[in-house]
Amino acid sequence: MNFPLKKWLFIISAFSLFIACASRISNIPAEYASPAGTVPIPAHKQFPGNAEKGFTYLTEGDYLKSGIPVNLFKQAFLAGSGKPDLGRQGDNKGVPYDFTVITAPNGAKVGAPNCMFCHAQTWGDSVIIGLGNSLSDYSLPQQAAMAMAETALKLMNEKDRAAATNFIRAGKTTAPYLTTASKGVNIADRLTAVLAAHRDPKSFVWRNEPGLALSKEVIPTDVPAWWLLKKKNAMFYSGFGRGDFPRFLMAANLLTVTDTAEAAEVLTHFDDVLAYIYSIKPPKYPKPIDQDLASKGKPLFDKNCAKCHGKYGADENYPNLLVPLEIIKTDSALVESNFSSPQFLDWFRQSWFRTGERKADLVPFKGYIAPPLDGVWITAPYLHNGSVPNLETLLNSKTRPVYWERSFDKPEYDYEKVGWIYKEHEKQINKSTYNTTLRGYNNHGHTFGDKLNDIERKAVIEYLKTL
Numbered sequence: 192m193n194f195p196l197k198k199w200l201f202i203i204s205a206f207s208l209f210i211a212c213a214s215r216i217s218n219i220p221a222e223y224a225s226p227a228g229t230v231p232i233p234a235h236k237q238f239p240g241n242a243e244k245g246f247t248y249l250t251e252g253d254y255l256k257s258g259i260p261v262n263l264f265k266q267a268f269l270a271g272s273g274k275p276d277l278g279r280q281g282d283n284k285g286v287p288y289d290f291t292v293i294t295a296p297n298g299a300k301v302g303a304p305n306c307m308f309c310h311a312q313t314w315g316d317s318v319i320i321g322l323g324n325s326l327s328d329y330s331l332p333q334q335a336a337m338a339m340a341e342t343a344l345k346l347m348n349e350k351d352r353a354a355a356t357n358f359i360r361a362g363k364t365t366a367p368y369l370t371t372a373s374k375g376v377n378i379a380d381r382l383t384a385v386l387a388a389h390r391d392p393k394s395f396v397w398r399n400e401p402g403l404a405l406s407k408e409v410i411p412t413d414v415p416a417w418w419l420l421k422k423k424n425a426m427f428y429s430g431f432g433r434g435d436f437p438r439f440l441m442a443a444n445l446l447t448v449t450d451t452a453e454a455a456e457v458l459t460h461f462d463d464v465l466a467y468i469y470s471i472k473p474p475k476y477p478k479p480i481d482q483d484l485a486s487k488g489k490p491l492f493d494k495n496c497a498k499c500h501g502k503y504g505a506d507e508n509y510p511n512l513l514v515p516l517e518i519i520k521t522d523s524a525l526v527e528s529n530f531s532s533p534q535f536l537d538w539f540r541q542s543w544f545r546t547g548e549r550k551a552d553l554v555p556f557k558g559y560i561a562p563p564l565d566g567v568w569i570t571a572p573y574l575h576n577g578s579v580p581n582l583e584t585l586l587n588s589k590t591r592p593v594y595w596e597r598s599f600d601k602p603e604y605d606y607e608k609v610g611w612i613y614k615e616h617e618k619q620i621n622k623s624t625y626n627t628t629l630r631g632y633n634n635h636g637h638t639f640g641d642k643l644n645d646i647e648r649k650a651v652i653e654y655l656k657t658l
């Protein structure tokens with residue numbers, strides 16, 4: 192039996208309302224001052240952990256304790272995946288890197304997707320952990336697959352069924368909410384909202400009827416690279432994930448968790464996972480760089496871009512700024528939609544995430560964080576919704592394609608324009624075509640590169656390759 196079960200899943204966040212205070216710092220030379228209207232994010236101390244243990248837990252750990260019974264799982268996911276197993280042994284030998292076989296609490300072995308389902312991507316023959324997966328496909332409705340899974344559940348022996356129930360229930364419940372207009376964009380924010388609606392905030396016990404109103408829209412996002420987090424004082428595109436990061440890091444557990452006792456046990460591993468994420472370095476640009484041109488790009492970057500994105504190299508700094516929508520002017524749907532609902536914020540504030548000594552916090556903001564640009568050469572497509580195919584068009588807004596198609600079967604990278612090779616179309620011709628006229632998919636805003644001339648732009652791009 193073939194199970195196209197890969198789709199939904201878990202995770203985290205990016206919500207919004209707005210922030211009342213725009214703290215402005217005076218007495219700073221204009222050259223260094225944050226651009227007017229931007230809001231610096233204060234630091235919050237995170238706890239140390241063991242990166243090596245974090246990696247093992249990430250790739251072998253049971254942060255999901257329910258999944259597909261292993262025999263069925265191996266038939267469905269193993270044959271011909273061709274994906275590396277990350278050298279894992281035992282039950283995970285030969286298992287694609289984005290899935291883990293774990294032993295459920297009742298002793299049954301099950302396979303389930305792991306964080307690398309969204310936070311790793313194949314690149315040629317290798318896999319880059321921490322690179323947001325921009326090759327995923329959530330464009331096909333999953334209801335039929337989940338109905339099949341539910342039927343299969345009935346045929347399982349009792350032990351397997353018990354170990355699969357939470358997973359299949361969550362998959363079936365969330366599937367109708369998670370279809371995107373094109374391939375390559377992610378649904379994690381929406382998934383988190385749907386899971387929250389189906390969980391009691393205090394106990395995490397599943398409720399069949401959603402306790403929160405759920406919007407009809409799936410607002411797409413790209414997946415941010417993990418190696419950027421070590422510089423950031425806040426998580427997520429809107430920078431609204433504050434306080435204790437491990438609580439957000441483990442939010443994928445909401446997919447299958449039984450109760451908060453289980454969540455508390457899973458949380459004990461996440462200082463280590465955070466230490467691992469902090470240890471990841473961005474991959475280096477693999478082709479020759481014109482150092483002369485790049486050195487001309489640096490002062491242009493420092494003048495036009497560094498106030499928001501920070502400096503790199505010997506004079507490294509990162510200002511951790513939130514940039515309001517009025518300035519950044521990129522698609523506003525993400526901050527207006529998914530988590531802007533007062534109901535959702537209310538759910539969060541009452542929830543287990545806010546209990547104990549080390550709390551997570553949500554501080555909504557109507558705008559986006561200016562991300563660090565380390566390893567930016569490999570993180571196309573660009574902007575929070577992945578609406579811009581390469582750096583060249585990101586830095587020259589008039590040339591951004593309205594409908595652009597890239598290959599998902601044989602992804603091809605353009606190392607000069609820096610991003611995906613694409614074809615431009617007059618309309619959306621298939622699910623591999625990104626349609627920037629849809630709500631949430633717009634490619635406007637961030638016009639800071641427009642004032643550069645072509646030679647300057649080339650120099651800045653050459654410089655960006657060095658980060």
Ligand code: HEC
Binds near residue numbers: 204308417419420427
């Ligand atoms: C279904 C896809 C998916 C899965 C699975 C997933 N994530 Fe994410 N993750 C995302 C997306 C999308 C975002 C960005 C959301 C946003 O900012 O709006 C994100 C954001 C993050 C961030 C914040 C990065 C930043 O710089 O702001 C971290 C850290 C993270 N995830 C860790 C994890 C860990 C650890 C796991 C596994 C326990 C996991 N994620 C599982 C999709 C996923």
Ligand code: HEC
Binds near residue numbers: 496522575
């Ligand atoms: C006023 C602040 C500001 C300035 C100035 C600015 N940026 Fe940005 N930049 C942002 C914000 C905010 C985002 C995220 C916007 C979004 O995702 O919607 C961003 C996104 C980006 C991204 C996309 C990152 C990704 O992985 O998707 C790149 C690349 C980038 N900027 C480069 C530059 C360059 C080069 C310059 C100078 C020519 C520049 N920026 C000037 C605020 C700024």
